[in-house]
Amino acid sequence: MIFRIAIKDLKIVFRDKKALAIMLIMPAVIMFILGSALGPMFEGSNPIERFTVVVVNKDEGILSQVLIQDGFRKHGADMLNTFLESDEEKANEMLRSKKVSTIVIIPEGFTRKFFEGYDTNIRIKTQADRQYNASVIKSITEAFCRQFYLYWAAASSGVEVITEIINEESHSDENTKALIPDITTVMFDMQQKTGAADIEFYGEKDVESEDGNKKRETVSGMQYYSVAMLVMFVLFGASTGTKLMVEERQSNTLGRLLTTGVGKVKIITGKFLGLLFITFTQAMILIVFTRFVYGVDWGRSVLGVVTITLCIAFSGSGLGMMIGSMAKTSSAAEGLSQLFIQTFTVIGGGMMPLYMMPGFLRVLSRGTLNWWAANGYYDLMLGSNYTAILPCCGVLILMGVLYLGVGVARFRTQAS
Amino acid sequence: MAFIDIKNLCKSFGSKKAVDNVSLEIEEGEVFGLLGPNGAGKSTLISMLSTLIKPDAGEITVGGYDLSEKPSEIKKFFGLVPQEIALYPTLTAKENLFFWGRMYGLGGRLLKERVEEGLELAGLSDRAKDRIESFSGGMKRRINVAAALLHHPRAIIMDEPTVGIDPQSRNHILETVQRLNKEGMTVIYTSHYMEEVELLCTRIAIMDGGKVIAAGSKEELQKLVGETETINIRISNMSGKEKSLIEKIEGVESVTVGEDKITIAVKDADSVLASVISQFDALKCKIHSINIDEPNLERVFLHLTGKALRD
Numbered sequence: 154m155i156f157r158i159a160i161k162d163l164k165i166v167f168r169d170k171k172a173l174a175i176m177l178i179m180p181a182v183i184m185f186i187l188g189s190a191l192g193p194m195f196e197g198s199n200p201i202e203r204f205t206v207v208v209v210n211k212d213e214g215i216l217s218q219v220l221i222q223d224g225f226r227k228h229g230a231d232m233l234n235t236f237l238e239s240d241e242e243k244a245n246e247m248l249r250s251k252k253v254s255t256i257v258i259i260p261e262g263f264t265r266k267f268f269e270g271y272d273t274n275i276r277i278k279t280q281a282d283r284q285y286n287a288s289v290i291k292s293i294t295e296a297f298c299r300q301f302y303l304y305w306a307a308a309s310s311g312v313e314v315i316t317e318i319i320n321e322e323s324h325s326d327e328n329t330k331a332l333i334p335d336i337t338t339v340m341f342d343m344q345q346k347t348g349a350a351d352i353e354f355y356g357e358k359d360v361e362s363e364d365g366n367k368k369r370e371t372v373s374g375m376q377y378y379s380v381a382m383l384v385m386f387v388l389f390g391a392s393t394g395t396k397l398m399v400e401e402r403q404s405n406t407l408g409r410l411l412t413t414g415v416g417k418v419k420i421i422t423g424k425f426l427g428l429l430f431i432t433f434t435q436a437m438i439l440i441v442f443t444r445f446v447y448g449v450d451w452g453r454s455v456l457g458v459v460t461i462t463l464c465i466a467f468s469g470s471g472l473g474m475m476i477g478s479m480a481k482t483s484s485a486a487e488g489l490s491q492l493f494i495q496t497f498t499v500i501g502g503g504m505m506p507l508y509m510m511p512g513f514l515r516v517l518s519r520g521t522l523n524w525w526a527a528n529g530y531y532d533l534m535l536g537s538n539y540t541a542i543l544p545c546c547g548v549l550i551l552m553g554v555l556y557l558g559v560g561v562a563r564f565r566t567q568a569s
Numbered sequence: 570m571a572f573i574d575i576k577n578l579c580k581s582f583g584s585k586k587a588v589d590n591v592s593l594e595i596e597e598g599e600v601f602g603l604l605g606p607n608g609a610g611k612s613t614l615i616s617m618l619s620t621l622i623k624p625d626a627g628e629i630t631v632g633g634y635d636l637s638e639k640p641s642e643i644k645k646f647f648g649l650v651p652q653e654i655a656l657y658p659t660l661t662a663k664e665n666l667f668f669w670g671r672m673y674g675l676g677g678r679l680l681k682e683r684v685e686e687g688l689e690l691a692g693l694s695d696r697a698k699d700r701i702e703s704f705s706g707g708m709k710r711r712i713n714v715a716a717a718l719l720h721h722p723r724a725i726i727m728d729e730p731t732v733g734i735d736p737q738s739r740n741h742i743l744e745t746v747q748r749l750n751k752e753g754m755t756v757i758y759t760s761h762y763m764e765e766v767e768l769l770c771t772r773i774a775i776m777d778g779g780k781v782i783a784a785g786s787k788e789e790l791q792k793l794v795g796e797t798e799t800i801n802i803r804i805s806n807m808s809g810k811e812k813s814l815i816e817k818i819e820g821v822e823s824v825t826v827g828e829d830k831i832t833i834a835v836k837d838a839d840s841v842l843a844s845v846i847s848q849f850d851a852l853k854c855k856i857h858s859i860n861i862d863e864p865n866l867e868r869v870f871l872h873l874t875g876k877a878l879r880d
Contacts, residue, residue, distance in 0.1 A: 412620060414645060
């Protein structure tokens with residue numbers, strides 16, 4: 154009986170062309186528009202093409218060499234092709250003839266000036282239409298120098314302390330003095346040991362996840378909006394089922410159903426299962442569609458995607474049952490659904506990334522099922538495995554049970 | 570003991586008494602009519618009988634079972650034809666019947682047979698695969714009736730089953746009721762169409778304001794108004810004084826004034842008609858038609874409540 158009621162609801166919804174358009178076509182279109190238009194907000198490195206930089210190094214110290222090797226060639230490898238040129242005029246000519254877009258000139262005495270605390274005056278020249286390249290070089294150089302300054306400060310303080318201790322011990326023979334470390338050695342040793350990984354670069358980068366798999370730090374715009382719209386439209390899918398439920402009450406099919414001998418519990422369970430079927434089927438269709446048509450990467454864990462989808466379908470269906478129990482007419486159900494869904498979507502970061510929102514909204518967002526569902530999907534997209542999404546799944550199930558509980562309680566009150 | 574025994578039944582919605590201390594006995598195999606205007610309490614009474622709403626007070630016994638104790642047993646006795654088209658518009662006629670059949674606990678070959686039977690009964694076997702939304706109002710009503718008969722109930726409750734349909738479908742439903750009753754089924758039929766109730770029902774209860782104001786066979790009810798006849802006059806240019814003047818004519822029992830119609834209850838129409846016409850003539854009213862009815866349930870209702878059934 155329960156299964157028959159659920160299948161009947163699924164059949165009705167999937168025969169309704171308007172409902173289908175809202176549930177499948179509209180989200181597919183909106184995902185594409187938002188993903189394409191707002192994608193660059195998420196992909197800081199994407200609008201910048203990899204570019205070639207020619208470095209003219211007039212410095213004879215070690216710091217400029219480290220900057221080139223570690224800063225430009227190692228950590229800037231994602232964005233820069235770095236070449237050295239000893240002749241500044243030749244480098245300028247390459248820039249003028251547009252053979253390169255950017256040149257960097259490290260002045261004489263760069264290392265010395267740096268350690269003595271003077272301005273180092275690295276010059277960056279770029280073509281007029283490629284000014285962003287200069288910003289990238291500037292960012293890398295500043296971050297690198299800032300880091301080195303910290304090493305230098307730490308190293309010089311350390312050496313100073315050691316020197317004072319040795320001098321106070323009045324064992325100032327030559328052998329003891331030889332124990333005082335050289336600041337530069339200490340500084341580079343620190344740099345080697347800590348690595349320059351503390352230097353932060355804009356854009357995506359891959360990091361090692363705890364389980365040893367490659368894990369990215371950010372999702373793309375298309376991924377972000379595919380998830381956000383998927384969750385929003387799954388809730389709209391649930392609201393279509395909710396509307397159907399209220400219409401059944403209005404047309405007295407629910408009344409007729411109650412006279413057939415099918416118990417209230419079976420009817421409510423069947424209705425909930427129907428909503429679950431509708432929302433889960435809708436979500437899976439959208440996931441498969443975006444995977445193969447838009448190339449959205451939903452992560453490696455198929456089981457994880459199915460599990461989190463089932464959880465959001467459960468939670469959304471619970472919300473649908475609650476709204477269905479609150480609304481007396483189908484238009485009221487529609488209005489209430491709109492209110493819940495749009496509020497949840499905006500607060501839950503479905504319209505714009507949460508980091509762009511005020512702090513209190515970021516806290517509030519955790520009260521929405523959108524936030525938990527989206528984070529579950531993002532975790533999978535970034536390379537996490539099945540177990541990483543279990544907390545999100547747990548919260549979604551809990552929310553679903555809560556909503557369903559309110560709905561069932563209201564239905565029982567109404568029926569009696 | 571009667572098949573259906575209703576005693577002192579009450580139901581209120583807020584301060585409004587929808588059913589007020591109603592007692593009825595319905596025998597198995599009869600067509601029992603509930604007649605009354607909209608808001609008389611017929612649908613509320615039927616909802617309580619079909620276990621949809623709980624009474625505030627009173628008892629209902631069906632086939633020896635107390636409704637408050639064994640509602641699930643009582644549900645098996647009944648098939649309900651609600652006033653609304655309680656079908657799924659985007660499912661086909663056949664899918665609807667299959668669904669309702671399953672809800673009544675049918676399955677397999679029996680279900681298939683009953684669905685075919687239902688389609689035949691509705692006269693819609695050739696439209697079995699068409700969606701309900703593509704049907705006319707009458708066709709929908711016929712399937713609405715068929716869906717209530719799939720499990721072969723002992724009694725069928727029909728709540729205004731002919732509202733807003735074409736004459737052909739109405740006749741089809743009325744013939745179906747007569748056929749079912751001939752086969753031994755108990756029918757509880759509510760309507761505010763007096764002609765239908767007169768045609769179908771062996772016993773009738775007239776309801777108004779939540780109360781049963783009279784009950785009995787058609788003949789028993791007609792006796793309540795004696796041998797009086799009704800003169801129905803369609804008229805225009807009324808001044809508003811007509812009612813009081815006509816009531817003064819000797820032999821006139823009651824007068825009901827509608828928008829363009831006056832209904833006059835009289836003992837002998839022939840002896841009063843001339844006086845009535847001359848009175849209208851004096852008031853410069855324009856008479857369009859005159860029709861004299863023999864005693865009927867409309868008259869009974871008018872006599873008992875002082876208002877017309879369709880007011």
